[in-house]
Amino acid sequence: MTEYGRGQAPEPWHPNDPLYGDQGWTGQHQVPSQYPQEQQPQQYEQYEQYPHQQQYVQQQHPQQQYPQGQQYQQHPQDQQYYGGQQAYDTQAGHVHAADPYGGGVDPYAAQQPVGYPGGAPDLYSTADAYPPPQPPGRRTPIPDPATEWQQDDQDGPDAADAEDEGRTAEDGGGGAEDDGRDGPHDGGRRSGRGKAGKGKKPKKRRNGVACLFVALVLVGGVGGVGYYGYSFLQDKFGEPADFTGEGTDPVDVEIKAGSSLGAMGRALKEAGVVASVDAFTEAAGAHPKGTAIQPGVYPLRKGMSAAAAVELMTDPSKLNVVTVTEGMRNAAVYAAVDKKLKLKPGTTLEVSKRELKNLGLPAWANNNPKIMDPLEGFLYPARYDLTKDMKPEALLKEMVARAKQKYEELGIEGKAKDLGLESPLQVVTVASMVNAEGMNHDDFRKMAEVVYNRLKPDNVVTNHKIEFDSTINYAKGTSNIHVSRKEAKEFNHPYNTYFNDGLTPGPIGNPGDEALNATLDPDEGGWMFFVSVDGKKTSFTKTYDEHLKLVDEFNARQKNGG
Template identity: 50%
Template sequence: MTEYGRGQGSEPWRPDDPLYGDGGWGGQQTQQGQQSPYGDRPQHYPQEPQTHQQYGDWGAGEQHGYGGQQHPQYDQQQPPQYDQQQQPQYDQQQYAPQQQQPQYDQNGWPTGSYPQDPYAADPTDPYAQQAGTYGGEQPDHYGTPDAYPPPEPPGRRTEPEPQTDWDPGPDQGEHAFFAGGGDDDDAAGDEPDDRSGRSERRGRGGKEKKRRSGLACLVVVVVFGGGLAGVSYFGYQFYQDRFGSAPDFAGAGNGEQVTVVIPKGSLGYAIGQELKKMGVVKSVDAFVAAQSANPQGKTIQDGVYTLQKEMSAASAVELMLSPKSRNNLIIAEGKRNADIYELIDDRLELEKGTTAKVAETEWKTLGLPDWAVNHEDVKDPLEGFLFPSSYGVSKGQKPEDVLKRMVAQATETYEELGVEEKAESLGLENPWQLVTVASLVQAEGTSHSDFRQMAEVIYNRLKTGNTETNGMLEFDSTYNYIKNQSKIDLTIAELRNYDNPYNTYFYKGLPPGPISNPGEDAVKGALDPTGDGWYYFISMDGKTSKFTKTYTEHEKLVEQWEASKKN
């Protein structure tokens, strides 16, 4: 069986020979049933200088060449001889000489001298001999006189022409990029008929290449330098962000006081932004770091603070945690609107009565919900909607802005607690009445534990047909509200004879509107009353209340209270 890629001669198979083995062109491709354009001869790599191979005895065996023809075996010792007038002609289809075919003896050895191997590659263009094997077209390098120039005339010494096709550039081994080579030069050098032109260009381009090489180096330096600067900058920023300390002032300030308003719900970064905007701290990050380092830092609340400019972040945090810096307007639970208006005037340093006038004339534009407007006989439409809380109020603000914030706080709280949804289930006509009940609970209760029981007293007295009070509330707080007072010792005659819609001793049912601003606990008590059957209550010491179910029980408590007053 004939082995692919080896002859049938007497020589042993040599696996180290590059012309043998399954890795060569003749091994794999012939075995696959496809003829290699190079026969059994491997394609030379560009980096290896090509020399004429001297074939041994195995060369007499079967050769796989172009069209199945046998390749002649060459002797490197005897160069081919040509007549000056005679040029070798090649068939473009077979790529084989048509004249002077080699002759073989009876043992298969070639005789005589042979022309130069027509398939040998140009040393500078090792891929030029490859034909368009896969359908591509390629110039015929073998049918032109330039491919094989005629030998020198007899008597004239022939010296090998030095190779000039490969020029590494002005500096030996220089890369094409630094030598100024471009795609145009490479494309031109690939044309086989332009050898002389290529040499001329290379010969006269020395200074130009050096000039272009210098420019290329300058570009590289600029690009690398810019890249290094960019990397250095971003590296520094990364280090600062991860490991560097944030910019910060030193000391407890420069002595210049400034008022800072911290909005409700502000956390570390939002507080830091306000402080930086007012010039108190140098950076937000410094404040956040100082706040995190302080065990009480997370307790900083919204409000108005009096600080100094250019404070260290740690000093700012410490001062904000101190009551000395707090300058908030505190609205207590159960406070009436008339008192709140005066507090706002004092804080804004306005003439007394200014805020009350704004409330009277602009109440419709301050943000009340739809269910809180257009009620009859209401003394102050904003009563019950200046929600008890802490507000940042400082000189320079407008009273209408302060009132809007309070109304917004009340509306939000009532919505969260479900005042509008639960009013009807409690036997009330609307949420406005529920806020009114909460204001009565706030005004009459003496402690938070009273609120649910006090709410039950109200709902029981409002029931139609109850025989205990016959629908009368009879709360002293409603009379005090309309009189703008807070008295305890009120006579029955005084209470029953004052005709006013807010006087629950004179009119049945609820007053026209709230009589104070209830806190959250009072609202929750109004939403969730007890169910023990309470109808009466009395405050014995002004701190706690006692509740009873019948009038008889209530009269006994009244006698005890009067007796305690005489003592």
């Protein structure tokens, strides 16, 4: 460092100084610093050049030359300071140092400085030169490394630094005009800070917008946690959400086959019928028939209470479906479709006649002109869900397709001849009679055996006649179980099996699975007659005499009001 470093505190040599790192100058004594010696800068001292171009060259030790950049270690006694032995020459602009041993001559300075013409250039007078150090009276101590300024500089330049470097000397920012030097305008205080000595202001504090943003984030986080916490507790321990009343706007909801109560509740909630799945499952669990809710399309209303929805869905009559039962006649099916679709009575019957060729009947279906209804036996027994805008022709086509598929699965077309029948249509016809006359499924195989035995050519008991009351009732559109023998013998109609030999021209109803299977696999017990004495159980006999005894029992019961 230079002699000007002997102020209240040392001033480090800036790395951008052109003489920084040059050979050590030993002609002057260092001043003891208030800092420990290991913290003192180990830099070479140098003199400045002043306008009179007087040069001060480095003083070298008489016996040793130090290369450039190598530090010079002084003797311990050279580090003593003798007050009053230094004077500042204001006119010459440099410092005279006295001999610390009182002789007036530095023993290590025997070799006098020599100037060389055209020697070292004046490194402080060029345009890019670093300014010379200031006299001791104009210096300020180096900031403590732990201060905010030093910490800020360690973090690197920021927006505030860039702003400060753009300021001018008049702003007090130590900008381009100030160039890091102190001047009279600042009262002896250094305006600069930072690694390069350029003027910078303390780093700006966080503004209010950032604080507000952080506060909002914290408040939002706390609110979100509270909301989800409340929702969790409400779901676990609170009453499930539920509507009240019977609802408002009508809406059809389909419950698919195999749906659990939870799946039903989700379907209803998505349609806006119930408020929550839990409310529906609880209501269904509390209802006696809640676990027996059938799949299908239900005409419900939006905003219904869960209990009201369950009550409606446990009533089969409330289903928006048409159910074709085993043995059901087409006339009853048409009426049910008209009612469910809110059509004028007779509409579906007219559609069945008009659209007959477009409903998908098999080729072997309508081959007898005496058939009363070509669709009889082809509206297969099942439950059919109705959509809001469904048309009768679409529903009839679906029923025919179901029957056709079932008949193909059973293979009735190939088994007809094995059973002694003329066509697959006669298989369906026999099945329809079995379904109409049998009291229950246990009767069906014996009933099929009765039909086949009466159709045999050697049948001399009934003379090839079936003699079923159900055929007369079908022809008349009735369900009378008390058909008199006289009426049966006098009613001339193709469907009267008392009057005509053999089977009816077509089916007399829509047989179900059990009747069809029994028709394809009869009992073969030789049964020829049957009668239901009590109206609950059917009794079968092989001979006519046995049959007459059962008839007498039946008539006696009827007289006694049984």
